[in-house]
Amino acid sequence: MKSDSRGSYDSAMDTPALSRLSFNDRKMSLLSSKSSTTLSSAAGTEADDVDEHINVVLRVRPLNNAELMRKDAFVASFPGAGRIECDANTSVRSFGFNVVFEPEATQQDLFEHSGMKKLVDMSLNGYACTALAFGQTGSGKTHTMTGPPQQFEGGKHPPEDMVGIMQRSFEYLIHMLQQNGGNKVIRASYLEIYNEQVVDLLNTVRRRHLQVRWSKNRGFYVENLFVVECETVDDMMAVLEEGMKNRQTGSHGLNETSSRSHSMMSLSIDSELQDPDDENLYVTKRGKLTFVDLAGSEKVKDSHSTAETLVESNNINRSLLVLGNCISCLGDHRKRGGHIPYRDSKLTKLLADSLGGSGVTLMIACITPSSHHISETMNTLRYASRAKKIKTKPLIKMDPREKLIMSLKREIKILRNENQYLRQQLEFPEKTKVAMQKESDEKYKNFMKEQENNKGGEKPKKDPKSEEAGLYEMLQEYMIENEALRTENADLHATKDKIRREQQLLYKDNEKMMKRIEDLERLIGPTAWQRPAIDPYSQPSSNAPSQVQSPRQSPALQYRSAQPSGQPFPIGQQGRYPSKEQYVIAASPNGATRGKGPPPPPPPNNSKPRRPPHRLADPIMRPAQIPPDHQNGGPAYDHPPPSMPTQHTANGPIRQESPARMDSRAASQLSTSESVRSMNEKLKQELVELEGEIAHHHNVNQRTRSNLYGSQASIRSGPR
Numbered sequence: 001m002k003s004d005s006r007g008s009y010d011s012a013m014d015t016p017a018l019s020r021l022s023f024n025d026r027k028m029s030l031l032s033s034k035s036s037t038t039l040s041s042a043a044g045t046e047a048d049d050v051d052e053h054i055n056v057v058l059r060v061r062p063l064n065n066a067e068l069m070r071k072d073a074f075v076a077s078f079p080g081a082g083r084i085e086c087d088a089n090t091s092v093r094s095f096g097f098n099v100v101f102e103p104e105a106t107q108q109d110l111f112e113h114s115g116m117k118k119l120v121d122m123s124l125n126g127y128a129c130t131a132l133a134f135g136q137t138g139s140g141k142t143h144t145m146t147g148p149p150q151q152f153e154g155g156k157h158p159p160e161d162m163v164g165i166m167q168r169s170f171e172y173l174i175h176m177l178q179q180n181g182g183n184k185v186i187r188a189s190y191l192e193i194y195n196e197q198v199v200d201l202l203n204t205v206r207r208r209h210l211q212v213r214w215s216k217n218r219g220f221y222v223e224n225l226f227v228v229e230c231e232t233v234d235d236m237m238a239v240l241e242e243g244m245k246n247r248q249t250g251s252h253g254l255n256e257t258s259s260r261s262h263s264m265m266s267l268s269i270d271s272e273l274q275d276p277d278d279e280n281l282y283v284t285k286r287g288k289l290t291f292v293d294l295a296g297s298e299k300v301k302d303s304h305s306t307a308e309t310l311v312e313s314n315n316i317n318r319s320l321l322v323l324g325n326c327i328s329c330l331g332d333h334r335k336r337g338g339h340i341p342y343r344d345s346k347l348t349k350l351l352a353d354s355l356g357g358s359g360v361t362l363m364i365a366c367i368t369p370s371s372h373h374i375s376e377t378m379n380t381l382r383y384a385s386r387a388k389k390i391k392t393k394p395l396i397k398m399d400p401r402e403k404l405i406m407s408l409k410r411e412i413k414i415l416r417n418e419n420q421y422l423r424q425q426l427e428f429p430e431k432t433k434v435a436m437q438k439e440s441d442e443k444y445k446n447f448m449k450e451q452e453n454n455k456g457g458e459k460p461k462k463d464p465k466s467e468e469a470g471l472y473e474m475l476q477e478y479m480i481e482n483e484a485l486r487t488e489n490a491d492l493h494a495t496k497d498k499i500r501r502e503q504q505l506l507y508k509d510n511e512k513m514m515k516r517i518e519d520l521e522r523l524i525g526p527t528a529w530q531r532p533a534i535d536p537y538s539q540p541s542s543n544a545p546s547q548v549q550s551p552r553q554s555p556a557l558q559y560r561s562a563q564p565s566g567q568p569f570p571i572g573q574q575g576r577y578p579s580k581e582q583y584v585i586a587a588s589p590n591g592a593t594r595g596k597g598p599p600p601p602p603p604p605n606n607s608k609p610r611r612p613p614h615r616l617a618d619p620i621m622r623p624a625q626i627p628p629d630h631q632n633g634g635p636a637y638d639h640p641p642p643s644m645p646t647q648h649t650a651n652g653p654i655r656q657e658s659p660a661r662m663d664s665r666a667a668s669q670l671s672t673s674e675s676v677r678s679m680n681e682k683l684k685q686e687l688v689e690l691e692g693e694i695a696h697h698h699n700v701n702q703r704t705r706s707n708l709y710g711s712q713a714s715i716r717s718g719p720r
């Protein structure tokens, strides 16, 4: 397998900043090589059918205040090449990992060099990826995943350099999605397993316990989990904050903000990607990115747990024990094929696919270097060493229908190439389509003439051999023409598909803008715009899963500050009232000049209330019903709709649309595209107008406020 980033890791080692990490290059290359998997290899299951080791990295946190006060010894040493040595009282034990992050390593180091970026890339390519932090309580799992856990108390925000790999991954994910283009949908869910019960962290009404079910297609999954659609980094941050706010935490002897549950935040990413082999072929990959922050193992004696925390500790330790058993079985090649006790805990059920199935997993083992915790540290290191031996079979998840289409297209391509090769072998002429058409027309005419003559007059004596050769030659010509027609037909279908795709993207864009306009209108107030009740876009989609909600609709996320009217603000401003500049700049397509120009003139009193232009536009034509065989860019010429005329030739039937019909279809496609595009333009214009209006309101507001302050000041100073 080729490794595309190995070189960069090698060279990275030379920089002084990275002396705080040590790499095991050989193992590192395993993870990096996976991300080089392209769509080409993805389509064939064989290419995916390769076992891969789980990537395990180790993070050693600095000694904390309590440990320094106690004068604990620093028991870890770092000989390099991904190794760590621990002085375990009686002997020095050495362990090897893919990367070892020394106490000085920063959050950014961890994100850059743990393989997290690769994991995000792979989730975009359709893999189910998991980043999992484990280790003793207080060893820095939450710190690594989200940044210092205290940050989520009281809505505080950590300094940028302290945010964890989750927030960094969100940004990277959105950045990559924007770079790749195409359609994408991200849905987020967040749950915790507390005392062996699954609780939805985004819908905590009565903290209902959810059931873990199993199905053949999905494996283990949580029933009725609340799912939030996310479009921006801020949407995902809002989900994270909401989850962290609702997560069970407690204080004990080893950690003041200890997580008392295992938490899992999942992002399911449906991204439409262009096939590198065929620019007209788009496939939807169903990737998943899950962040797991396990509760820490703890010695009850050290954590001084009593009553409720004791029950929690026991449950945490029990589920971690089951996880340890599963890891032991999976890491032992003799037991791997046998029974793995996933069903013994909810945690292992939900991690089954990440550990032993078709997922890709990054494990981050966290330890403290303090001599006081050496036995727990040794446990974590042994746990992590075993996990390194686990192999998974990463598989790309995609729509089975699309997968079939892709493999068929690929087969067609191979057949075409073979065909071309055979033609070359047979020395078939390479001619232009027009020339071939002309020639074959002429040949056909001559042939028909000869037939007529033969029927009417005396049959001239002919050499049967030369007649046969002539016929054979004509047949060949027809075959070539046939092929040319097929190619042309395929080109036409590809163009049509391209137009349809463009149209769909515009629809989406329009819908997004409509949402944005509604938010803006809410901000301005209802008087500015009078809307008719009917929204041409509000046709319900039968495919949409019922529980999926936009973050703006999500009751769970309406904790954000509300407008005076009681309407929640749109997510995207980190829980703060969006300032004029933020709002205007974020919304306007014209960047710097937005909101700074003069406010739009108020509507004249006698004029009718203005309407948003898009409401007056002709109702948008939805794309015509596509015959099932033509959907998804299938080889339409093989299965035309019944109305298409069928032409029979020596090479079998060629099914084509009549030119007139094709023209009218193309015209209708074009007019639909035009109308969607003009709608798009109008919406953009409307957005700019609305933004101007907001700016105007802000100016008036500002003036009124300064007048008010002036009067207050003069009242306070009293009569002179």
Ligand SMILES: Nc1ncnc2c1ncn2[C@@H]1O[C@H](COP(=O)(O)OP(=O)(O)OP(=O)(O)O)[C@@H](O)[C@H]1O
Binding pocket: 060, 061, 062, 064, 103, 135, 136, 137, 138, 139, 140, 141, 142, 143, 144, 147, 148, 149, 255, 257, 258, 259, 260, 294, 295, 296, 297, 366
């Ligand atoms: N690498 C680090 N650098 C600086 N501070 C750290 C580091 N790792 C952890 N800490 C600090 O140590 C404390 C405990 O960390 P954290 O809560 O992340 O541990 P944990 O493993 O999640 O514990 P628990 O399992 O009990 O939830 C926090 O105050 C955290 O900010």
